[in-house]
Amino acid sequence: MNARITADWLRAPALQAVFDALETDGDTARVVGGAVRNTLLGLPATDIDISTTAEPALVMEKAAAKGLKAVPTGFDHGTVTLVSAGTPYEVTTLREDVETHGRSATVRFGRNWQHDAERRDFTMNALYADRSGQVFDPVGGLPDLEARHVRFIGDPRLRIAEDYLRILRFFRFHAQYGAGDLDAAGFAAVIDLRDGLAGLSAERIGMEMRKLVAAPRAAETVLAMREAGIVSRVLATHGGLKPFQNLRALDALAPETRAPALALAVLSDGGEDDLDDMADHLRLSNAERKRMKAARAASDIPCGWGAARPAPVPDTEIRRLLFLAGREAAIDGMLHAWANAGTGPQDDLFADALTRLRDAEIPVFPLTGKDLVSAGVPAGPKVGEGLQKAQAAWIDSGFALDREALLAAAKAD
Known part of the structure; x- marks a missing residue:
């Protein structure tokens, strides 16, 4: 894999101004993590995080000297957000762990790039790039990234013991970026240490699960999570895994299959009380809870979906569903019903109904x-x-x- 990146975001004057501010008086700075990983994979780079040898107070001084706004968003942990030309960049001082607690760590600041890399989670997340695009790989992340192999840095058990959320991140990164089988050493470690999930906040678990169920390989990954005894611990359900697999088999036909609320509604495989339990367990938003329930309710509106009907669903049934549920819930409900029917993307009757649900006008009741x-x-x-x-x-x-x-x-x- 090429050890140099070229990307518009890297050449952006706003980012280069941050480098100009940080790289003075012997200090260095590099972009780290997701932006480097995704660019090497040809994927969009979203958050651009920067590591630097300068300590937080000095980062703020350097920023002020160059006219950049500095916000001490995580000052005690080494993070300062610099705003350049209206764009925020998280800048974090190189760190190494002194003591870990399963959910957080006591760290000290340093100037050693190797030590900073070794405290991160996966090899593909410990890639750095300087302002010219030269990639630095202290822990062997490039070969793993090329193989789409999600591997813990060093001993998986030590990495997990530092933060038990890494159990879910292991599965989520495999679902998003992985190819082939899960890393065997990592999989064994998450099984051995899965009890540590009990100490995590519902908010942190919910954030990971939203991302996981929307990832490209979510269906097979959630199955592996069940085999590892993880699903019932994080979803408050044994899960409708087969319907979920059926739902994600429809990805090419409907982007809604990747909506976390719909995916979780299908995974719950239960009624309104079960949906409430899952929403509470994952601390989902009111909007997400509402969409889950609307999808479940719309899936129960009898429209004669599936292969049992010898002819396409009548237009009146399509309009009825749209009128009763609204377009989003009608489409979600139809996809929910399709997943439960298990007839697959080759079911022309469902596919035809999906097209008409997107195109048909929603009837407007003429009386008030x-x-x-x-x-x-x-x-x-x-x-x-x-x-x-x-x-x-x-x-x-x-x-x-x-x-x-x-x-x-x-x-x-």
Whole structure:
């Protein structure tokens, strides 16, 4: 693999200005981790993190001298965020562990790039690049990256004992970047140390699981997690693994299959209470909880999905689902039902329904409460009851009844 990178983000004047500030008076700086890894893999680089030999207070002084804004976002742990031309860059002083606690570590600052690399998690995450793009590989990450092999640095048990979240990160990075089998030594270590997951916060577990279930190789990786006794510990469920595999088999047809809320709803393989348990367990947002429940509810709306129907789903059924659920939930629900049916991407009836759910107009109910009051319906509960009756009649008619017919239905005893 090429040991030099060229990328627009590296040549950006904003980043080069950060290098100009840091690399004075004998100090050096390098981009580290995800930006280097992803660029070498031909993937987008998102967060650009920088390591430097300068200690935090000096980083802030250097930034001020060059007119850059400095924010002490993690000062005690060596991290200062520098803002250059409106872009934030996390700058962290080289570190080495003094003592580890399973969730955090006591560190001291240093100037040794090898020691800084050795305290990181995986070899592919310990790659550095200087401002010219020259890549530095202190722990053998380049061969592993080329092989798409997620491997702990040094003894996997020691790396995990430093932070038990690395158990989930091991699976998540394999799902995102890995090829072939899981690293055998790493897999054995996560099984031996899986009890350490109990000490992690739900928020940290939730963040990792959101990313994991959306990754390209999530289906097979979650299966490996079940074999390792991890799934029931982090999801509060034994999981609907087969439906989840079926869902991810549809990736080429629907980007929604990678939405964490839908993926987790399928994995829960349960009703509303089970979804609430999972959402609580992972500290999901209200929006994520709502989407999970909407997908589950929409999957139960009878539309005659799947191979059992000898003909395409009628347009009236498509419009009914869109009207009752809305477009996002309708598509999620259909994908949920498709995953449970297990008929695969070759099911033309589901595929046809998916296309029509994307393209069809959502019916707009033509009556309001004011319309009923104007037509003589007494204000109060009778208005709501009338709207429900009219709406039911409208749906049953295939959305064909006009406004006058709906008013009559609303007022009928």
